[in-house]
Amino acid sequence: MNSSSASSYTLFDHLLELRSRLLNVVVGVLIVFLGLFYFANEIYEYVSKPLMETLPEGGQMIATDVASSFFAPFKLTMVLSIFIAMPFILYQIWAFVAPGLYKNEKRLVIPLMFGSTLLFYSGIAFVYYVVFPIIFAFFTSVAPEGVNIATDITSYLDFVLKLFFAFGVVFEIPIVIILLCWTGFTDPASLRAKRPYVVVGAFVVGMLLTPPDIISQTLLAVPMLLLFELGVFIASIYQKKNESEEA
Template sequence: MTQEAAGEETFISHLVELRDRLVKASIGVAIACGLLLLWPGPAQVYDFLAAPMLASLPPGAKMIATGVAAPFLVPMKVTLVLALIIALPWVFYQVWAFIAPGLYAHEKRLVLPLVISSSLLFIAGVAFCYFFVFGRVFHFIAAFAPNSIAVMPDIENYLDFVMSMCLAFGATFEVPVIVVILVRMGFVTVEKLRSIRPYAVVGAFVIAAVVTPPDVVSQLALAVPMCLLFELGLLLAPVFVRVTQAPEEHA
């Protein structure tokens, strides 16, 4: 077999492996979605998502649906997104299983903790947004509504708002992982990151002002954890670099 043929066969085998991993990841999401459809069901899943908003509305108030198919499509979308979040560790495991055979032992010690921590941190960010941020933000916004306005949020607009907020907080909680990767790959040193700490704090508040509603509560709720997670990354980076060094790097 020629070298070119061997390379082509290897490339095809990687594509087949990638396809299998994508199928397994999709099956994991489908199973999580199927379980949510059976129990508690799309309507209850959406009620759970809408609970922080409903708690901020006057007693007896409800949300509205302006689209004909919205009462069906929106709960289904929420169920699918929640299934993806629940299956995220399985999806990241498939990513890990795909790249692991081509890694050295010290590289596996680098990737596996990052895969696990990335999924857990993203889920923690979404949970922090739902359980801590939403209730305070919605109460803060509702307090400014004039008495002449009946606050009746549309379920589609509410879903877009919630998804963007959860994505922002989930991505924000990845800051320690980003710091560790930058330091481990040699792009920047911990000392350099510490020296630009004031700029990082300003950047955190700028990002919070851009991706959150124009209220102080949500901006602080995003910026402060971002700053704390940046500090956590600075603490973990040296330890992580030391543990994942290649044998020749110890010499």
């Protein structure tokens, strides 16, 4: 702890503080959810738009379960509420750990929280506006002749949520690099030396997360490489600043 008041906290005090922060998170997400629930069907229609625009004439989405027409939009709205409340959630996390941080650590944590939120949203926007139109056009174009494409709304939701989460996490690469360098686990020079392996790894990940065509793989691999370079660049600036302060 960096102060006598913080160090005087007992375990029970920390548990009470943790409970308070968790309750704040639950209430915040619930408020957002209540504001969005009325528009649940419209939200689902918007998320399904990339697929609907690529379906051939006569193609449609179906609900194979009796209650899926209700639960699919409900689930999507709940997940969206968590995504929208992410800045508030991250603030509650920061407020809980802040008393145990030193002053220089606090200066780094706040930009990291803001950057991680922005990058996570950027990953979701990228997969929705860039990746979805390409992969759905590919999937619908390779359907055998005479096959009527009718995607189940629950299966579609599970698929897009997985990609939303995957790309949101992938776009956190700069934050991960900065944290690794900050903790001393690695340094920018070592990461630059491993650049050839990073290039190969980026295209492997692109191959696993996208359809088997070079365009889709490149659409994911190139942003990953750019984010890697951005993380190394920021970590280098932070390292030089620390060295100058120590000198």
